[in-house]
């Protein structure tokens with residue numbers, strides 16, 4: 001990544017941030033691991049980055065070292081009560097990496113949103129509002145917003161797809177990896193037609209790869225046949241550092257900076273930066 005911390009980010013307002021949803025309705029494919037470690041790699045390279053934890057499980061919140069019992073405002077308050085993201089954002093343990101936490105009550109938001117006006121646009125409105133905020137507080141100079149989505153295509157994920165311009169799709173390297181991808185692509189197409197003409201897939205990343213497993217080559221080939229150049233050159237290996245880091249309330253970038261997992265996520269973050277330079281500023 002060609003930037004240093006010294007280059008500073010304060011010239012940019014939060015409204016210039018690239019908004020990337022990390023989504024796949026399939027459970028356990030590496031969405032949260034990818035969201036927090038790519039975000040940590042971006043922050044490490046000097047990009048001020050916000051993770052919005054849109055999953056009631058709150059795994060991203062925990063991995064970023066944030067205690068959800070002491071967080072005053074969470075993404076629930078932003079979606080349901082119109083609290084601003086600035087009021088909800090908190091610093092993580094990683095310099096330059098911020099988080100809007102998920103709380104347990106987010107599980108109810110999926111139902112509560114149904115009865116609210118602009119139900120698909122509430123996260124987008126909260127992000128747009130940042131641009132008009134004179135004092136963006138700790139979100140000033142934000143360059144990336146990564147949204148960790150739950151494993152469903154419900155209203156929470158739809159809010160992310162409407163708020164984002166880009167999509168990062170982690171796909172687990174396993175035989176059934178491609179099952180359900182058609183559904184995800186159809187949902188993205190629907191959102192593009194009806195709600196957010198700007199949404200595009202930026203990167204598809206193969207996760208939990210294991211060079212010893214032959215069938216993974218088949219999955220990678222199938223993925224390239226389906227998504228072409230959108231498939232990241234970087235694959236994320238299965239690495240214990242990635243699964244252990246959250247129990248220490250850390251990302252792998254700080255927990256095991258030299259691990260294969262941390263190195264791979266740095267490379268994937270590079271690819272994300274380069275994926276769509278035209279809209280990066």
Ligand SMILES: Nc1ncnc2c1ncn2[C@@H]1O[C@H](COP(=O)(O)OP(=O)(O)OP(=O)(O)O)[C@@H](O)[C@H]1O
Pocket residue numbers: 026027028029030031032033034055057059149150151207208209236237238239240242243244261
């Ligand atoms: N590359 C990896 N190497 C080893 N373990 C991994 C790797 N990626 C993810 N894991 C582990 O696999 C599990 C699922 O990963 P993760 O929570 O990131 O998936 P997810 O798609 O966010 O899941 P959910 O759909 O429940 O939100 C976690 O226990 C995580 O620590």
Ligand SMILES: [Mg+2]
Pocket residue numbers: 031032033055059148149150
């Ligand atoms: Mg998750």
